Amino acid sequence: MLKLFRATAILEGISYLLLFGMTMPLKHWADIPEPNKFVGYAHGILFILYVVVALIFCWERKWGIKRYIILFVASLLPFGTFYADKKYLKELA
Template identity: 70%
Template sequence: MLKTFRITAILEGISYLLLFGITMPLKYLATMPEPNIIVGYIHGFLFMVFVALAAIVCYERKWGLKRFIIFFIAALLPFGTFYIDKKYLRKEV
């Protein structure tokens, strides 16, 4: 389960950067909303999967609410999921 969580964390981080770094400027500066819609749906799905897996992994490993909150906040920040992968998840595998 942890490996799946790590992969989801990386994919969620990539989708976040694509959404706000590439498709948002395309939407507002180049009037191309289609890429933003597609990447937005993918990012939203990955975000929900990330949060669900964070809850499951924290429960299974008895990491507690504090670490779950750290994971959740990291998902809201650019590069946050990459940080938690490096700091918390890599050494656990």
């Protein structure tokens, strides 16, 4: 489960950065909306997967709600999932 969660965290972070750092500017400044659509779908799926896997992971590890909230908030911030991976997940590997 740890490998799945770490992979999901990294992929979700990458998709977040691609969406807001690359495809949104393409959509709004260059009038090229197609990449935004595909990256947006991928990011949405990865975000939901991250939240669900984080919940299951916290449940299995018997971590409290506080740590789950930290992991959830990390998914909302740029580079947040990378921080969560380094701070909470990498030390478990």
